[in-house]
Amino acid sequence: MTLLQAQGLTRRYKLPRTTVFGAAPVLTAVADVSFDITAGQTLGVVGESGSGKSTLAKMAMAFEAPDAGQILFEGQDIHALGSTDLRRLRPDFQMIFQDPFSSLDPRRKVGWSIAEPLRAMGQTAPDRVAEAFEQVGLHPADGDKYPHEFSGGQRQRIAIARAIITRPKLLIADEAVSALDVSVQAQILNLLMDLQDTLGLGILFISHDLAVVASICDTLLVMQHGQALEYGAASDILNNPTHAYTRSLLTAAGDML
Numbered sequence: 001m002t003l004l005q006a007q008g009l010t011r012r013y014k015l016p017r018t019t020v021f022g023a024a025p026v027l028t029a030v031a032d033v034s035f036d037i038t039a040g041q042t043l044g045v046v047g048e049s050g051s052g053k054s055t056l057a058k059m060a061m062a063f064e065a066p067d068a069g070q071i072l073f074e075g076q077d078i079h080a081l082g083s084t085d086l087r088r089l090r091p092d093f094q095m096i097f098q099d100p101f102s103s104l105d106p107r108r109k110v111g112w113s114i115a116e117p118l119r120a121m122g123q124t125a126p127d128r129v130a131e132a133f134e135q136v137g138l139h140p141a142d143g144d145k146y147p148h149e150f151s152g153g154q155r156q157r158i159a160i161a162r163a164i165i166t167r168p169k170l171l172i173a174d175e176a177v178s179a180l181d182v183s184v185q186a187q188i189l190n191l192l193m194d195l196q197d198t199l200g201l202g203i204l205f206i207s208h209d210l211a212v213v214a215s216i217c218d219t220l221l222v223m224q225h226g227q228a229l230e231y232g233a234a235s236d237i238l239n240n241p242t243h244a245y246t247r248s249l250l251t252a253a254g255d256m257l
């Protein structure tokens with residue numbers, strides 16, 4: 001079943017004027033991008049810094065509206081929903097960021113922080129908190145500790161626990177392992193794949209690192225300057241890239257693939 005369907009997504013930003021004459025310059029951060037994600041499938045989005053990956057994620061999370069195109073979640077246009085309907089849908093799609101420090105309140109015990117999405121739904125469910133800790137390979141007693149007591153990899157596990165606590169259907173991971181050492185990256189990627197198997201999650205996995213993306217994705221979207229250069233089965237693109245830019249990413253990834 002198609003979980004998320006992006007059709008012709010376009011996002012433009014007005015830039016500061018450089019002269020008093022004429023219109024303000026406009027940057028097209030995402031230009032006419034389309035993709036699908038089905039349940040249990042990972043779409044990898046790869047591209048250099050500034051290629052529009054995070055802008056795509058923000059639109060998929062309904063944090064930012066597209067200037068053109070649509071994002072359908074289970075057939076519903078999320079940008080056409082009223083705030084009440086969007087709030088009702090929110091638990092179904094959750095996001096993990098590069099830096100869990102920015103989303104974990106340093107003054108709060110992590111058990112409190114991971115329950116935040118439940119509180120936003122008007123729920124308190126201590127057994128869900130314990131379950132989420134166990135699902136990410138931590139101990140429920142870890143909920144009584146503060147973020148600084150954990151390593152970077154453990155903090156990313158906590159961020160994942162918080163993302164899955166609402167039992168979402170779709171997870172959006174934006175550079176979720178980029179700040180971690182290679183061995184820890186592998187552990188977090190394995191965790192995401194295990195969670196996908198058990199929970200049937202669809203995952204939108206964004207990274208500038210093709211080696212990382214290739215290790216986890218089923219389908220691949222290669223972006224450059226806001227454009228989708230290639231989109232399709234990851235194995236097809238990796239074995240037979242049609243674009244010179246993709247070939248340069250493959251060369252850069254080298255032995256890591």
Ligand SMILES: Nc1ncnc2c1ncn2[C@@H]1O[C@H](COP(=O)(O)OP(=O)(O)OP(=O)(O)O)[C@@H](O)[C@H]1O
Nearest residue numbers: 013014027029047048049050051052053054055056
């Ligand atoms: N709010 C904004 N206002 C103006 N320009 C923006 C805004 N957000 C993003 N941009 C520009 O849009 C382009 C795409 O940015 P985006 O963050 O989506 O790229 P990215 O591929 O995620 O790169 P990075 O990994 O460095 O964040 C960049 O040129 C960026 O400077």
